[in-house]
Amino acid sequence: MxxxxxxxxxxxxxxxxxxxxxxxxLSVAMAEEAGLLSAIEEARQAGFAQAxxxxxxxKIKAAADQAGVNLANYEVIDERNEPAMGMTAVSQVSSGxxxxxxxxxxxxxxxxxxxxxxxxxxxxxxxxxxxCYFHSVEGYDRIFFVADAAFNMYPDLAAxxxxxxxxxxxxxxxxxxxxxxxxxxxxxxxxxxxPATLDAAALTQMNRRGQxxxxxVDGPFALDNAVSEESAKTKGIVSPVAGKADVFxxxxxxxxxxxAKAIVYxxxxxxAGLILGAAAPIVLTSxxxxxxxxxxxxxxxxxxxxxxx
Amino acid sequence: xxxQKLDFLLEESRKGRPMTLALACxxxxxxxxxxxxxxxxxxxxxxLVGDGARIRTLAEQDGCDLSGVTIVEEKNDEKAVERSVRMxxxxxxxxxxxxxxxxxxxxxxxxxxxxxxxxxxxxSHLFLFEIPVxxxxxxxxxxxxxxxxxxxxxxxxxxxxAVSCYHKxxxxxxxxxxxxxxxxxxxxxQATLDAAALAKMNERxQIRGCxVDGPLALDNAVSEESAKIKGISSPVAxxxxxxxxxxxxxxxxxxxxxxxxxxxxxxxxILGARKPIVLTSxxxxxxxxxxxxxxxxxxxxS
Numbered sequence: 001m002x003x004x005x006x007x008x009x010x011x012x013x014x015x016x017x018x019x020x021x022x023x024x025x026l027s028v029a030m031a032e033e034a035g036l037l038s039a040i041e042e043a044r045q046a047g048f049a050q051a052x053x054x055x056x057x058x059k060i061k062a063a064a065d066q067a068g069v070n071l072a073n074y075e076v077i078d079e080r081n082e083p084a085m086g087m088t089a090v091s092q093v094s095s096g097x098x099x100x101x102x103x104x105x106x107x108x109x110x111x112x113x114x115x116x117x118x119x120x121x122x123x124x125x126x127x128x129x130x131x132c133y134f135h136s137v138e139g140y141d142r143i144f145f146v147a148d149a150a151f152n153m154y155p156d157l158a159a160x161x162x163x164x165x166x167x168x169x170x171x172x173x174x175x176x177x178x179x180x181x182x183x184x185x186x187x188x189x190x191x192x193x194x195p196a197t198l199d200a201a202a203l204t205q206m207n208r209r210g211q212x213x214x215x216x217v218d219g220p221f222a223l224d225n226a227v228s229e230e231s232a233k234t235k236g237i238v239s240p241v242a243g244k245a246d247v248f249x250x251x252x253x254x255x256x257x258x259x260a261k262a263i264v265y266x267x268x269x270x271x272a273g274l275i276l277g278a279a280a281p282i283v284l285t286s287x288x289x290x291x292x293x294x295x296x297x298x299x300x301x302x303x304x305x306x307x308x309x
Numbered sequence: 310x311x312x313q314k315l316d317f318l319l320e321e322s323r324k325g326r327p328m329t330l331a332l333a334c335x336x337x338x339x340x341x342x343x344x345x346x347x348x349x350x351x352x353x354x355x356x357l358v359g360d361g362a363r364i365r366t367l368a369e370q371d372g373c374d375l376s377g378v379t380i381v382e383e384k385n386d387e388k389a390v391e392r393s394v395r396m397x398x399x400x401x402x403x404x405x406x407x408x409x410x411x412x413x414x415x416x417x418x419x420x421x422x423x424x425x426x427x428x429x430x431x432x433s434h435l436f437l438f439e440i441p442v443x444x445x446x447x448x449x450x451x452x453x454x455x456x457x458x459x460x461x462x463x464x465x466x467x468x469x470x471a472v473s474c475y476h477k478x479x480x481x482x483x484x485x486x487x488x489x490x491x492x493x494x495x496x497x498x499q500a501t502l503d504a505a506a507l508a509k510m511n512e513r514x515q516i517r518g519c520x521v522d523g524p525l526a527l528d529n530a531v532s533e534e535s536a537k538i539k540g541i542s543s544p545v546a547x548x549x550x551x552x553x554x555x556x557x558x559x560x561x562x563x564x565x566x567x568x569x570x571x572x573x574x575x576x577x578x579i580l581g582a583r584k585p586i587v588l589t590s591x592x593x594x595x596x597x598x599x600x601x602x603x604x605x606x607x608x609x610x611s
Contacts, residue, residue, distance in 0.1 A: 137570050138570075138572075139570065139572070140570075149490075153490075153497065153498065184558070184562065185558060186454075186457070186557040186558045186560070186561040187561075193457070194457065194557075196558055222561055222565065223561060223562050223565035223566070223569070224565045224568070224569055224592065227565075227569055227570075228569060228592070230592070231592055234591065234592075250558075250562070251558050252558075253490040253498075254488075254489060254490050254498070254500050254555050254556065254558070254559050255556070255558035255559040255561075255562050256490070256562075257490035257491075257526060257527070258488060258490070258527050258554065258559040258562055258563050259559075259562035259563065259566060261526065261527035261528050262527060262562065262563045262566040262567065263566055263570060264528070265442075265443070265527065265528060265531050265532060266438075266440050266442065266443070266448075266566060266567055266570070266571050266573075267442065267566065267570040267571045268442055269570075287538065288528075288535060288538045288539075
């Protein structure tokens with residue numbers, strides 16, 4: 001497949017999957033908000049998604065009416081207890097009736113508890129579950145994948161290796177044949193007093209020893225030498241990743257969150273996010289996200305689900 | 310009202326007697342071209358400290374006009390740095406700028422106990438950036454590179470340094486957002502604890518001349534809409550003039566996004582010494598270099 005280089009292209013690709021192979025099915029926990037139903041309806045009309053809506057059927061009906069969505073096109077499972085909504089929604093995915101687990105109005109704790117449940121959840125062994133933001137930024141010819149800026153606070157080396165692999169798999173689903181992974185720090189030299197640089201060096205070696213696959217990992221990098229070839233050259237860094245990184249592994253939630261939000265608020269960009277590393281893609285959007293961002297997250301989940309099948 | 314556009318710095322720097330800038334080892338990184346231009350445009354009075362023959366050759370190669378620029382002859386790099394610093398500490402010059410010499414060499418000289426520029430405060434870097442997608446709103450970041458993992462008292466000093474700079478550029482009560490990844494205090498996240506403490510220190514008058522609030526995530530610090538959705542009501546939320554970042558990694562990431570992904574321009578200066586220090590990178594645009602020199606000059610004047 002051709003590499004998806006912007007989030008507009010992602011949307012087109014998801015439509016293509018829908019047209020050629022049929023829509024993917026979302027299972028939505030507490031689908032009781034109009035904005036969310038609008039985004040799901042848009043994905044349905046674009047042909048790449050269908051949905052099972054779990055929640056209080058009266059409230060789902062009210063939200064659907066408000067959004068102008070016809071519920072005849074959806075399966076609704078009436079469930080009034082919030083923790084049970086998560087369990088019911090996630091078991092649709094683990095039993096194979098749906099492909100993607102999606103958060104509605106349900107509290108994040110209840111949503112995740114269901115996802116981690118040993119019997120009906122989606123945990124894949126001990127693999128770390130992680131979040132990925134993906135951005136297309138004006139002036140750059142490729143999508144930037146940033147992880148983990150939202151889910152794991154202060155991951156250790158083992159968790160960072162999982163986060164890297166999860167994110168690489170998503171980049172590959174987007175058609176990046178061998179993603180270039182930059183492990184970020186504040187500087188590009190290994191410094192014993194800066195733990196991020198030590199983890200970066202270790203992740204590079206883990207990649208060379210086959211412990212992180214299907215990608216080229218290098219680090220530590222400062223952000224400039226990961227995105228700008230000129231900057232890397234002046235610093236004398238010779239690496240296939242320098243200036244060409246697709247994936248950015250951040251040291252922790254503080255730097256990651258500020259990096260992702262600086263891109264969102266300070267540049268011309270499109271951004272969406274996904275939860276990775278479980279047995280199925282997980283969409284966790286917030287009420288503050290735009291309708292477009294929600295649609296793009298669904299398109300990404302559809303693309304990843306198709307890739308994993 | 311948040312600050313908009315940085316060009317006022319150029320006008321401000323031209324008011325009154327021009328400040329004298331001592332540029333140590335002006336051999337590349339385009340610092341020479343920027344200083345020569347700042348000199349011609351009356352932003353500063355330029356003094357170049359280094360090997361005169363080498364400077365003239367480089368200027369000729371780059372088509373750089375040195376008229377009106379003074380050259381102080383000092384062939385040895387380390388001595389040129391010392392001479393530049395001494396010029397500033399003795400009052401012969403008003404601000405210092407780094408040319409093609411290691412930052413560590415320059416800072417060692419700046420911190421020299423006898424003839425350096427130390428004040429007992431902490432050195433910190435403030436970067437002001439004009440953001441095109443935000444209607445050219447100016448947002449400051451500190452500390453983007455001098456302090457690696459500042460503790461609470463270091464963070465308080467970083468804010469104090471920035472506040473004195475804001476006062477000098479005409480912002481009497483800057484709104485400072487102490488950033489973290491989230492806006493709720495979380496005992497497992499040190500940045501949120503420091504942010505809460507800084508907000509309280511501000512309330513108790515331990516940090517003055519500004520309004521500090523935190524923890525704030527970057528989105529609710531700069532976007533009123535985002536602050537509203539999260540239900541945060543504070544004079545800082547959505548309207549921050551400056552973002553205090555928790556550590557060098559986050560500062561570096563935000564700073565580099567601004568430099569590499571926004572198409573905007575900025576002005577940076579090192580604060581906390583007796584006089585401002587200008588330190589530009591070869592990747593900074595000519596505009597950013599000029600604005601940094603102008604910012605240094607404005608801070609040096611008052």
